[in-house]
Amino acid sequence: MEDFGPYSFFASVVNTSQHFWPSIKSLFNSSFITALVGSLAGAYAGAWGAQKIAVKAKYKEDALTQIRSINAAISTSYSIMNAFLAMKKQHIRALKVDFDRTKGLIERQRKGEIKYLEYTANLLTFPNIHSPVSILQSLVFEKISSPARARVLTLQIRESIEFLNASITERNNLIEKFKTIDFYKENLTDLYFGFPLDTIHDTSMPSLIEAIHNQVDDVIFFSLLLCKDLNQCGEKLKKNLDPQLQKICPKVENVDISKPASEGLLPSKELYAEWLKAFKND
Secondary structure (H helix, E strand, O other), X not given: OOOOOHHHHHHHHHXXXXXXXXXXXXXXXXXXXXXHHHHHHHHHHHHHHHHHHHHHHHHHHXXXXXXXXXXXXXXXXXXXXXXXXXXXXXXXXXXXXXXXXXXXXXXHHHOOOOOOOOOOOOOOOOOOOOOOHHHHHHHHHHHOOOOHHHHHHHXXXXXXXXXHHHHHXXXXXXXXXXXXXXXXXXXXXXXXXXXXXXXXXXXXXXXXXXXXXHHHHHHHHHHHHHHHHHHHHHHHHHHOOOHHHHHHOOOOOOOOOHHHHHOOOOOOHHHHHHHHHHOOOO
């Protein structure tokens, strides 16, 4: 046989492939291969379908868990707001209104506009406030995919309560001085209302009353705003679910503020205009 170098090898491969191709073709057309391919395709489709069902079930479970956590956070924030609304209604509003009114009357008396005036300084002490803000923070930061402003509001509520408790403690300590130290008892009017006294001009009490009033309003405002933001978050999440899942989802909680609004207990939104500009809802 003549040797044509590499061409003889190529010719040999071609001859061999031509010899085996009918057998190979027959094999791929056989019922065994057809069944094998069908089986593999079926297995892949089944696995893909099972994975799709598992992902859908996980999404359903996560969505329901999120909405339940949102409702828990709304309820917690609402309970905090209600506690401070009650505090404002029972004590803080009267403390601030009576203080401002009486101070104005004393100033008029000292100008000779009023001849006789009776008043009683409000020396009622307040306990520190304990609220479920830690529970609220855990829900908002750990259980919910919260918008940024909701997280900021939660921190503002905590901070406002801490500042309020510090103001309450300082006022209680000052009241103790009014009751026990002769200098404070003898100069009660000037020291209580912050009027100048010889070389002393102590405005501690009016400053503390103003701070307590504002800090109570802060907690009310931020708690209410958080309730609204969480409600929007829950409604948005529910809206993105398929109709069948929406039917079994719990209702997203909403708060009714008509009563405190009618009683004039809600702080004005205008007081927080700068804060709202800085932290727009996302």
